Amino acid sequence: MYCLSSCSNTRYLQNGQKLYTGSKLEIEKSPEITANESKDLKEQMEELLRPVPNSSFLGMRIKLYIYNKTKTDKTTGIKHWLNQKFGEPPVLVSDVNLAKNSEVLQGYLQNNSYFQAGVNGSLDTTAKKGSAVYNILAGPSYHIASVSFPKGKDSLRSAINKATRRSILRKGKKYNLDDIKNERVRIDNRLKNKGFYFFSPENLLVKVDSTVGKHQVDMDMIVKPETPDRARKIYTIDSIFIYPGYSLRDTGRHKSIMEHYGWYNVVDPHHTIKPYAFKNTVLLHPGDTYSRQLHNNSINRMINLGPYKFVKNKFVQHEEDSAKLDVYYYLTPYKGKSLQLELQGRTTSANFMGSQININWKNRNAFKGAEAFTIGLFGSTDLQMGGSTKGNNVYQGGIKTGITWPRFISPFNFKSDNAYIPHTNLTLGYSINRRVKLYTLNSFTGSFGYEWRENAKRSHQLNLINITYVNPTGVSAAYADSVKHSQNPTLAHVIDKQFTFGPSYSYTVTNTAQSYKRNTYYYNAAIDLSANLYGLISGANADKGHIKELFGQPFNQYVKIENEFRYFRRISRKSKLAARLMAGVGIPYGNSTILPYSKQFFIGGSNSLRGFRARSLGPGTYNVADAYAGSDFFPDQSGDIKIEGTVEYRPHIFGFMEGAVFTDFGNIWLFNANDGQPGGVFNGQFLNQMAADVGVGLRFDLTVLILRLDLGMPIRKPWLPKGDRWVFDQIDFGSNSWRKDNLIFNIAIGYPF
Structure with a gap:
């Protein structure tokens, strides 16, 4: 394969041409520069070199190979399209300007405190290929000995001195030209907030004296004498x-x-x-x-x-x-009104293949107060193509309307002067979920609340009221009979009536928008309450049979708390490490002994544990496959408590393709035990009841969307006896039955998180 990408590519070169394979930076060892400094300098300077060699993956220059194999004189056709879309013309040694690159590297070093740096470039070539070698003598780094700022009692100099309390330029710090530029911009920003509208960073000059000895510099910032009068005024x-x-x-x-x-x-x-x-x-x-x-x-x-x-x-x-x-x-x-149509396709590890259509209408200024009025219609089909439940297709449809006011609608007066407008939201919706041969669920929802941002990192969402009412209809005789004879309460719980009402609050803090950072994070915490005060006042107590009603309907009473933390570390320019940890608990009490089905946790599937089928795992050590062997019904497994985590390495392969190597772990549990799901209740052994999987995947960045393919397999099965839950010794890729039961293929849109 290496010969395919190397020998085959060089055979297309003309006489005298040599393929450029890259560059090597060699920094001369010196007691004045540490190994870590040398490593960091190499990483930073490598990005400055031009040209960039042809991209490669595992030593194979695939895009160059495509270019060579599809090269054509035609300007149309599949060959031309492949050549232009996926090919990459050869980068030649003759394209390399050693003198220019050496000058760029030397300038970079001098701008970053290495005033005595020297760079010498040379070529290392063979008959068909060549690379560049840059020998670097960095020399000692220069540090700041002192910094002085403009002095005087006029308004401009006084404002500059007040702005220097958090100066970037500090004694003992390495000299850096970018720090000087950034300090001028920082001071200008402070001055702009003090009324100096016509001032600019170019009105400041920093004089640097490198002759003070001991590899140090003195810095003196002054206001240029030619600064115009209007730049000195407060407006x-x-x-x-x-x-x-x-x-x-x-x-x-x-x-x-x-x-x-x-x-x-x-x-x-x-x-x-x-x-x-x-x-x-x-x-x-x-x-x-x-x-x-x-x-x-x-x-x-x-x-x-x-x-x-x-x-x-x-x-x-x-x-x-x-x-x-x-x-x-x-x-x-904008145009006042807009209409949007979306078409989606999906597949799941539970043998469902589906499609969905969304139609969204929006009026951006509905009542001439910048209110956004939206109406959304959706319809979807999910067809089960295999397994013992083939034919239990799912059809869904619904409508959701909403009004968003760009202000707080409240008797209290909230004021803020940040960059973000607070919003008040009102939503109403209805959806129908029809599972052929089983049942139909009619869901009614409504909410009223607020969302606002403290700053670019922190945001809040408070709903004063969330209302959900789910009414099951059309329960088939076969399903009802299965519920009657089943020992598992999940089947009955799916078609329980649900009535929840109460407030909810969500807090998010993230810096993921700052893509230039090496380390970024996302954290979300949420709490959801239902009927807490009313349940207390009414004396509801399901354990004693005191089931209370509101408007003729039994209501659900609970507290639900969720936490999610994501961490991203950029390993190279296009590759990163991503990790996620989620933990949630729902506590049913008063009028409820279990969370309503729509509020419970699920695990497994394309955005969860990818080595297990969707919603097939748990709770605890319970295994639905054993309990329902030979049955027509495999109910989704749900729980009141959830712990889940993922670690994923995302290397860039080439062009629009990215890879993934991942491991997932977690499980769900019940808050209260029941006889129908033995081993499902949360206890002190929860760590020993974790499931785990590993897998690999591909991501295709198609501009309008990211197509994700993941192949996972379980490595820990919590339902097995203690001591046998790790299943590395059972892995057998040559066995058709093992592959069928353990290799889970997921197709999804977007990243899992």
Whole structure:
């Protein structure tokens, strides 16, 4: 195979051409540079070298091989498409500019404290291939001996000195040109929030003296003498104007038809939106000192308002040479209404193949207050293609409506000046789930609550009320008979009526949007309550047979808590390590002895333990396959407690293809024991009742979606006797029956987390 990618590729080269295979950086060993410093420098400098050699996987230059095999003079056809879409032309040794690369590397080192660095490049070639070698003498690194900032009592110098309390430039730190640039930008940002609208980072100059000895530098920051007067002034806000229907055709300001509201003016000749809609977006006020942060937050809020796709602004001096600014916001709206159609396909490890259609209609400014009104319709089919339950197909359909207000609708006055608008949400929905030959579930849902963000990392969602009512109908005689004769209460629990009502709260903190970081994380905690106060007042006690009702319906009473933590570590530019740990517990009490079925936990499947069939695992050491051997019914297994974790390595293979090597572990348990599921209750032996699997996968980044293929197999089966639960010794890839029972193939859209 190596010859396939190497010899076969070089045979296409013309006389005198050599395939460029990459570069090697050799940093001369020195007591002045540690091994870790040398390693870090190599990683950083390798990304600066040009050209980049042809991509390879396990030594095979697959994209180059495709290019060579599909090369054609035609501009149409499958060969041309493969060549242009998946091929990669050869990178040649003649494309390498040693002098330029050496200059770039030397400049990088000097900008990162190695003032005495030297770089010499050379080529190492054979008849058909060649690489570049760069010998580097880094020399000693220079550190900061002292830093001084502008002195003086005028407003500008005083503001700069106050802004230096968290300076990036500190005594003892390595010299770094980027730190100097970033410090100028940081100070400029602080000044912009203090009213210095016309100041810029270029008005600051840092003088560096490297002659002080002992490989140290003195730094002196000054305000350039040629800095204009207006950059030295503090500006305040005078008047604010908003144009909600702006387009490029507009050339005038139309102030004669503006409408004054509160502290701002709205110019909207067609009355497309009510002026109060901007109450939460305009954070600057007349008389305020100009603040870039409040200005940027206002822009973000106007975009997050919903009806507008573009927002631009302009600051104009109120009068010539004055220290006052007029603010103009120009908002370009979306089309008021939109219709979206989605088609989906899926398959599961439970032998289901399905499709779904979603139709979503949205009005972005339903009542002229930036309210978003949505109606969503969906329908799906899941056909069971094999197994003993073949023909038990699932058909679903439903409607969901919602209204979102870009503000808190509350008797209390909440104020914030960050970049995010709080929202109030009202939703109502109905869905029907029909399992052929078994039963039909009718579900009614409703909620009212709030969502808001503290900052880019932290967000909250509080629903004052969540209501769910599930009413089973159309239960087949065969299913009813199975429930009657079954010892497993799961079959009956699926078709129990469910009535839940109460608040819920969710808190999320994440920095995954900061993709440049090597380590990123995601954490979510949620609590869901139902009928807690009403159940207490009514004296509900299911254990004593005191089942209470509301509106003629028994209600569910519980507390449910969930936690999920994800961790991502970037190992290389395109490869990462991903890990997830989830833990949840639902405590039924009062009017309930078990969580309602729709609120229970499930485990197994394409986004869970991928070496086990969907919802087939647990609870505890209970095994549904043994209990229902030869039966037509294999009920989904559910529990009140869940622990689940995953560790996954995601290497980049080439182009749009990514690989995965993973292991999953976890299980579910019952809070209260029942005779129908022996071994299912949570106890002190829960760690010994964990299931585990391993597997490999592929991910295809198709731009509009990520197609995921995973193949998993169990390595620990909790239902087996103690001491026999690890099943490494049973692995037999040559056995057809073992493969059928243990290899689980999952097709899914998107990453598992």
